[in-house]
Amino acid sequence: MHIHKFEQFWIKLSYGLIAFFIATVIYGFVAMDLKVIGDSGTIDPQNLQDTPFGNPGVREIIKNGETEYEVYVQTIQFSFVPGTAQPIEVPANHRVTFYITSPDVLHGFDVVGTNLNTMTIPGQISKFTTIFPEAREYGIVCNEYCGPAHHVMEGKINVVPESEFDKSTLVE
Amino acid sequence: MSDELSQSPDAAGADRSWEERNPDIEREITIDEFQPKGTLTLTLIYFAIVVLMWIFMYFVEFAGNAPSIID
Ligand SMILES: [Cu+2]
Numbered sequence: 368m369h370i371h372k373f374e375q376f377w378i379k380l381s382y383g384l385i386a387f388f389i390a391t392v393i394y395g396f397v398a399m400d401l402k403v404i405g406d407s408g409t410i411d412p413q414n415l416q417d418t419p420f421g422n423p424g425v426r427e428i429i430k431n432g433e434t435e436y437e438v439y440v441q442t443i444q445f446s447f448v449p450g451t452a453q454p455i456e457v458p459a460n461h462r463v464t465f466y467i468t469s470p471d472v473l474h475g476f477d478v479v480g481t482n483l484n485t486m487t488i489p490g491q492i493s494k495f496t497t498i499f500p501e502a503r504e505y506g507i508v509c510n511e512y513c514g515p516a517h518h519v520m521e522g523k524i525n526v527v528p529e530s531e532f533d534k535s536t537l538v539e
Numbered sequence: 540m541s542d543e544l545s546q547s548p549d550a551a552g553a554d555r556s557w558e559e560r561n562p563d564i565e566r567e568i569t570i571d572e573f574q575p576k577g578t579l580t581l582t583l584i585y586f587a588i589v590v591l592m593w594i595f596m597y598f599v600e601f602a603g604n605a606p607s608i609i610d
Binding site: 369371373377380387395399400401402403404462464478480481482483495496497498 | 593597598602605
């Protein structure tokens with residue numbers, strides 16, 4: 368079959384475009400070290416009280432000689448615990464690892480305007496680590512439809528300077 | 540637009556070929572003589588827009604949107 372040379376040119380460019388898209392994704396995950404949420408374990412959503420999720424909040428840990436923070440969050444119709452009733456408070460410039468799960472239905476945990484975004488699934492633990500570079504307030508929204516008041520399900524993360532971080536709010 | 544072209548297909552002329560309905564067009568060209576440079580230019584512009592939008596979306600909006608997941 369004879370294909371017009373303009374069409375041949377265009378077909379080659381189209382294949383090149385696909386190769387370019389795939390190459391940028393590979394480059395991102397190999398050279399730029401981008402990360403996405405992976406598998407981080409399962410949990411019994413009916414029995415969260417005997418796990419760290421039973422006492423949700425911010426914990427301080429020492430890891431490799433550095434002070435880090437762990438945040439355990441339950442997403443419940445229609446709030447983040449903690450996050451909605453009182454903001455999640457963490458200091459800037461420290462590693463913060465979020466562990467999020469849901470005792471009821473599927474929710475989302477999206478830190479607005481950032482790449483921090485995960486589903487929270489009953490029976491699954493969503494885990495991700497980040498460092499907040501500056502002291503400011505971030506909004507959290509649920510971005511998976513979870514019921515009639517889904518649209519009002521929101522919370523806050525308060526990133527404070529290290530000197531102003533109030534350790535009395537930590538949980539054991 | 541000529542009368543011929545503005546008529547509906549089931550009016551007079553539906554049983555005649557496009558060439559028969561356009562006797563004033565005489566020159567036939569081969570497929571390689573047909574050079575739609577305007578179309579090529581437009582498709583290249585579209586291509587450039589898609590590439591630029593992808594670069595913006597991936598490297599700026601996604602990868603550059605700190606804080607990011609680091610672990
Ligand atoms: Cu929701």
